[in-house]
Amino acid sequence: MVTKSEEEQLNRLEAQVDNAGGGAWEYLCLVRKLKVRRPDKVLKHGLAILNDSKKRSALGTEEWTLCEQVAVAAMDCQSLDVAKDCIKVLRKRFPDSKRVGRLEGMLLEAKGLWAEAEKAYSSFLEDNPFDQVIHKRRVALAKAQGNITTAIECLNKYLDTFMADHDAWRELAEIYVSLQMYKQAAFCYEELILSQPTNPLHHLAYADVLYTIGGLENLQAAKKYYASTINLTGGKNRRALFGVCLCTSAIGQLSKGRNKEDKDSPELQSLAVAALEKDYKQRAPGKLPLLTSALKSLRVSS
Amino acid sequence: MAEDLVLDTAIRDWVLIPLSVVMVLIGVLRYFVSKLMRSAQIPDAKLVKEGQVIVRARNLRAAANFIPPKSFRARRLYYSNEENGLLYVPKGQAPNAQAQMFSDPNMAMDMMKKNLSMIIPQTLTFAWVNFFFSGFVAAKIPFPLTQRFRAMLQNGIDLSTVDVSYVSSRSWYFLNLFGLRGLFSIILGEENATDDTQRMMQMTGFGFDPTKSLGAEKDGLDIVQHDWTMPKFERRAEAVLRKLVR
Incomplete structure (x- = not known):
C-alpha cells in the first residue's frame, strides 16, 4: 500500500x-x-x-x-x-x-509466444519450486491466454504452499468474482480481512460479495461490513453508504410480515441517506435529483 | 608504576600495522572462500509451508473477531482437527532436530563448511599472533581506563603494574577480529560482511523446531473466544455518520 x-x-x-x-x-x-x-x-x-x-x-x-x-x-x-x-x-x-x-x-x-514462455517458466520451477515470482508469472500467463480455470488451478497450487501471501488471495478473489463464484470469493475475502483487518477495501468487497449472494443472513452480515467500512473510512466511502441503503431495503423486503426482532441499528440507513445527500449537495448538486429518485425507488428515503 | 612507557616506533611499524592489515586481508579472503564453498540452498518444502501456516494461523487468531462466527469455526476446524488439520502434529512424529541433522548428510556438510571457513583461519591467525607477537605492548589508547578492562586490553601480559590504557598485541588481535565488521561492510558491500558474532549466534540458535511452534499455535487457536465485533461496528458507524451529517 x-x-x-x-x-x-x-x-x-x-x-x-x-x-x-x-x-x-x-x-x-x-x-x-x-x-x-x-x-x-x-x-x-x-x-x-x-x-x-x-x-x-x-x-x-x-x-x-x-x-x-x-x-x-x-x-x-x-x-x-x-x-x-x-x-x-x-x-x-x-x-x-x-x-x-x-x-x-x-x-x-509480451510477444505473445505463450507456449515458449510456459516452457521457460516450467524449467525454472523445476530448478527452484519456491520461486514466488515465477509462480505468479504463470498465473498471469494463464490469465492472458484467457485460461481462467488454469489460472485458478495455478493460484490454488501456489496458495497451498504460500498461504500467507495476501496479494495472491486478492487475485484469486477477483477471479472468482469475475466467474460469479461468490462463495469461493467470500472465503478469499475473509482470508484478506484476517490478514489486514483494518483495510476498508477488503471489508467493502466482502460486503459486496455477501450482498450479491443474498439471503437474509448474508444481507445482514453485508450491512454490518458496510457499516465497518464506513467506520474505517470515516464515512467518506460512498459505495459503503449506498450499500447500507440497499441492504436495509433488501432486508426490509425479505423480513416483511415477520416479527422485527433484530433492529439493532434503526438509524443507520437514514443517517447514510443524510450523509449521501449532504455529500452530493457539496460535490455534485446537479445530480441530487437523480440521487433522491434512486433512493425513493428503494423506499428508504424516509 | 611506570608512568610513561615509551613505545618503540618499530613496534608500530612491525606489529600494530601488519597485524591490522593481515586481519583485513584474511577477512576478505575468507569472504571469497566461503562464497566459493556456499552451495545454493533450496529450502525444504515442508519448512516453507509450515512457516506460512503459522503466519496464517496467527492472523486468524489476531483478527478472529472480524469474520462471522461460522467462517471462524470452519477455519478453526480446518487448522486444528485431529485427522488432517494443518496445525496438528501427530505424537511421536515430531522429528528430533539432532537426528534429522545426522540423517541428512547435506545439512551436516553445510555446517561443516561454515565451521571450517570460520575456525581454521581463526586458529591459524591466533597461533601466528601468539608465536610472533606474544608479549608486545602494541599501542596506547589516549584515555585512562579502570582495572576491569585489563582482561580485555592486556591479554597475554601478566603484569598488574602496567597502566590499563596500554594494549597488548594479542588483545589488539581480538579487537580487530570483532571490530572490523564496519570496515568489511564498506569493502565487501553492506550485506556481505563476514560477521563472526552473528554467525556464533546462529550456531547457538540451531535446532529450532518448527513443529513445536505449530503445536503452540494450535493451543493458542483452541482457546480463542470468538466474539464478532461487527454488530458493535454498526453502532459505531452510526456515531461516525451522525458526526459527519451534523
Whole structure:
C-alpha cells in the first residue's frame, strides 16, 4: 500500500522530472520502492539515463537495476525492441542469472509466444519450486491466454504452499468474482480481512460479495461490513453508504410480515441517506435529483 | 608504576600495522572462500509451508473477531482437527532436530563448511599472533581506563603494574577480529560482511523446531473466544455518520 504522503512525494517528483527539473534517478528509485506502475514515465526517463553514458557510469552497479526496471517498463509499453536491448545487455553481464531468465520469459510473454514462455517458466520451477515470482508469472500467463480455470488451478497450487501471501488471495478473489463464484470469493475475502483487518477495501468487497449472494443472513452480515467500512473510512466511502441503503431495503423486503426482532441499528440507513445527500449537495448538486429518485425507488428515503 | 612507557616506533611499524592489515586481508579472503564453498540452498518444502501456516494461523487468531462466527469455526476446524488439520502434529512424529541433522548428510556438510571457513583461519591467525607477537605492548589508547578492562586490553601480559590504557598485541588481535565488521561492510558491500558474532549466534540458535511452534499455535487457536465485533461496528458507524451529517 502506498500512503498518501508517499504518493504526494511521488507526484511532486514526477512533475519536477517532467519539467526537466532533474531528479530523474530519485524518481525512478521511488517508483521502484513503492512498486507503482508508471511504465511510460519510467521508460522515458530511464532510457534517457541509460543513453547518457556519463550519467550511466555514475550509477555504478545500480546501472543493472535500472536496466531491469526499464526493460519491464518497456514491455508494459509494448516497446519490445527496447526491452530486448536491455535484456541483451543484462544477459551479457550476467550470463547465467535466473533473474535475467525471468525477464526473457516475460519478453516471450509480451510477444505473445505463450507456449515458449510456459516452457521457460516450467524449467525454472523445476530448478527452484519456491520461486514466488515465477509462480505468479504463470498465473498471469494463464490469465492472458484467457485460461481462467488454469489460472485458478495455478493460484490454488501456489496458495497451498504460500498461504500467507495476501496479494495472491486478492487475485484469486477477483477471479472468482469475475466467474460469479461468490462463495469461493467470500472465503478469499475473509482470508484478506484476517490478514489486514483494518483495510476498508477488503471489508467493502466482502460486503459486496455477501450482498450479491443474498439471503437474509448474508444481507445482514453485508450491512454490518458496510457499516465497518464506513467506520474505517470515516464515512467518506460512498459505495459503503449506498450499500447500507440497499441492504436495509433488501432486508426490509425479505423480513416483511415477520416479527422485527433484530433492529439493532434503526438509524443507520437514514443517517447514510443524510450523509449521501449532504455529500452530493457539496460535490455534485446537479445530480441530487437523480440521487433522491434512486433512493425513493428503494423506499428508504424516509 | 611506570608512568610513561615509551613505545618503540618499530613496534608500530612491525606489529600494530601488519597485524591490522593481515586481519583485513584474511577477512576478505575468507569472504571469497566461503562464497566459493556456499552451495545454493533450496529450502525444504515442508519448512516453507509450515512457516506460512503459522503466519496464517496467527492472523486468524489476531483478527478472529472480524469474520462471522461460522467462517471462524470452519477455519478453526480446518487448522486444528485431529485427522488432517494443518496445525496438528501427530505424537511421536515430531522429528528430533539432532537426528534429522545426522540423517541428512547435506545439512551436516553445510555446517561443516561454515565451521571450517570460520575456525581454521581463526586458529591459524591466533597461533601466528601468539608465536610472533606474544608479549608486545602494541599501542596506547589516549584515555585512562579502570582495572576491569585489563582482561580485555592486556591479554597475554601478566603484569598488574602496567597502566590499563596500554594494549597488548594479542588483545589488539581480538579487537580487530570483532571490530572490523564496519570496515568489511564498506569493502565487501553492506550485506556481505563476514560477521563472526552473528554467525556464533546462529550456531547457538540451531535446532529450532518448527513443529513445536505449530503445536503452540494450535493451543493458542483452541482457546480463542470468538466474539464478532461487527454488530458493535454498526453502532459505531452510526456515531461516525451522525458526526459527519451534523
